[in-house]
Amino acid sequence: MGPELTIDGVEINDESPCYVIAEIGNNHQGDVAVCKEMFKVCKERGANAVKLQKRDNKTLFTQEMYDSPYVNHNAFGDTYGEHREFLEFGMDEYKELQDYANEIGITFFATAFDIKSADFLAELDMPAYKLASGDLTSAPLLKHVASIGKPMVISTGGASMYDIHRAYDTIKPLNDQLCIMQCTAGYPPEWEELNLRVIETFRKEFPDTVIGFSSHDSGIAMGPVGYILGARVIEKHFTLNRANKGTDHAFSLEPPGLRRLVRDLERTHRSLGDGKKKRYDSEIKPLYKMGKKLVAARAISAGEILKPEDITLRSPNDGTPPYRFEEFIGRKLIKDLPLEANLMLSDTVGADEEV
Numbered sequence: 098m099g100p101e102l103t104i105d106g107v108e109i110n111d112e113s114p115c116y117v118i119a120e121i122g123n124n125h126q127g128d129v130a131v132c133k134e135m136f137k138v139c140k141e142r143g144a145n146a147v148k149l150q151k152r153d154n155k156t157l158f159t160q161e162m163y164d165s166p167y168v169n170h171n172a173f174g175d176t177y178g179e180h181r182e183f184l185e186f187g188m189d190e191y192k193e194l195q196d197y198a199n200e201i202g203i204t205f206f207a208t209a210f211d212i213k214s215a216d217f218l219a220e221l222d223m224p225a226y227k228l229a230s231g232d233l234t235s236a237p238l239l240k241h242v243a244s245i246g247k248p249m250v251i252s253t254g255g256a257s258m259y260d261i262h263r264a265y266d267t268i269k270p271l272n273d274q275l276c277i278m279q280c281t282a283g284y285p286p287e288w289e290e291l292n293l294r295v296i297e298t299f300r301k302e303f304p305d306t307v308i309g310f311s312s313h314d315s316g317i318a319m320g321p322v323g324y325i326l327g328a329r330v331i332e333k334h335f336t337l338n339r340a341n342k343g344t345d346h347a348f349s350l351e352p353p354g355l356r357r358l359v360r361d362l363e364r365t366h367r368s369l370g371d372g373k374k375k376r377y378d379s380e381i382k383p384l385y386k387m388g389k390k391l392v393a394a395r396a397i398s399a400g401e402i403l404k405p406e407d408i409t410l411r412s413p414n415d416g417t418p419p420y421r422f423e424e425f426i427g428r429k430l431i432k433d434l435p436l437e438a439n440l441m442l443s444d445t446v447g448a449d450e451e452v
Contacts, residue, residue, distance in 0.1 A: 100307050102307040102329075103248065104116065104145075104146065104248050105146070105204040107145060107204070109307055109329050110307070110329065113329060115330070115362040115365070115366060116329060117145050117358070117359055117362060118147075118148050118250075119142075119146065120148050120311075120333060120349075121135050121136075121139075121334075121335055123184040124336045124343060124349060126173070126341065127185075127186075129190050129193060132149075134337065135336075135337060136194070136197060136198055137201060138352050138355075140201050142356040142359060145203075147198065148206055148207060148227055149186070149208070150210065151191075151207045151210065151217060151218055152185060152211065152214055153211050154181045154182055157214075163177060163181075164177075165177050167179070171343050171344050173342075188217070188221075192221065205223075206218070206224055206226065208226075208227040208229050209242055212237070212241050219245050223247065224248070225247055225250060226242050226245065227251075228242060230252040230253060231254075233252070233260050234260055234264070236267050239251075239264055239268055240267060240268075240271065243268045243271035244271050249272060249274065249275050249276070250275075250276045250278060250309065250330065250332075251268075252278045252280040253277060253278060254280040254311075261277065262302075265303060265306070275306050275307070276307045276308070276309045276329075277306055277308055277309070278308075278328075278332065279295045279308070279310050279328065280311035284348060285313050285314050285315050285347075285348040286313055288314070291312075293326055296328050297326050300327045308328055308329065309323075309328050309332065310323035315348040317333075317357050317361060320333065320362055321362055324365050324366065331358075334349035335349055335351075336349035336350070336351060337351065339351055385413045385415070386412060386413055387414075388412065389414055390410070390411060390412075390413070390416030390419070390440075391417045391422060391425065391439070392416065393408070393435065393436060393437060394407055394408055394409040397430055397434045399431055399433050400430065401429070402428070402429055402448055403425050403428050403430065403445065404426065408422060415439075416439035416440070416441070417440055417442065424442060425440060429447065429450065430445055431444055431445060431446055
């Protein structure tokens with residue numbers, strides 16, 4: 098069965114359906130009511146989990162970056178710090194969202210961008226933690242989150258294999274519940290930058306670890322491709338409206354897209370099968386019409402020796418299969434056969450035998 102990961106009671110392994118994380122991030126635009134509606138829609142569209150992002154902005158950013166002007170059409174404040182604080186939920190909001198997620202039956206967790214945020218989420222007993230691509234080299238944060246003991250999902254955008262091995266070696270001695278996500282940190286990346294075959298590389302490099310795919314592309318087709326290549330966790334950004342204010346909306350899935358992604362991943366899981374070739378009941382009628390049998394190519398009298406031109410193929414396949422064609426050549430008929438009569442080996446004898 099290979100590596101396993103359990104998030105909030107859901108087992109994820111090579112044989113399981115794909116685990117779908119709807120990344121809400123900050124697409125809620127700082128509004129708890131909007132965020133709850135997004136949770137509801139994600140549940141209705143079949144996502145396994147919804148995810149936010151948690152930052153302690155005052156300690157995460159340098160004072161210079163926090164106070165830097167942030168003037169563009171996506172800004173929610175005049176400085177970058179004001180912008181980030183506008184989008185940030187506190188403990189009361191998180192508890193309200195957690196209660197709502199439990200009520201509707203969807204898993205809720207978040208990305209921890211710093212140690213204070215990780216501790217904040219630990220107070221809420223979050224069922225899992227996400228670490229963003231930018232923190233793959235943040236060894237102190239990786240160790241701190243690993244020590245909390247909950248499943249960890251880490252993205253690998255912009256990383257080298259050395260970076261990923263170092264993060265793996267940092268986390269695994271403390272926490273073996275790990276998922277490594279192939280990710281490209283473009284928003285969105287070019288198609289050739291998705292490099293989905295890295296999923297196969299990760300499966301070879303980390304055979305004891307569940308592999309996933311954090312997909313920043315703007316469509317749904319790459320999710321099933323990722324699943325086929327071995328990703329068992331798929332993360333996609335989600336929004337109620339791609340035209341909303343904010344940097345992530347444009348490449349996020351809207352509700353119909355999320356439903357189609359989940360649907361296609363479910364179909365992909367079912368359609369892969371067990372690898373054993375077999376005939377299904379649904380094939381019987383079509384193959385009856387399409388398949389062929391051996392019949393007389395002309396009216397043939399008893400006693401005649403069969404030649405290749407005496408035998409032809411016709412549908413349906415309710416007679417001797419054509420792969421037995423050569424067995425009839427040179428044998429003698431023991432009964433008359435009209436044109437297109439089924440040719441049966443029991444209606445023949447060897448050429449030297451009496452009719």
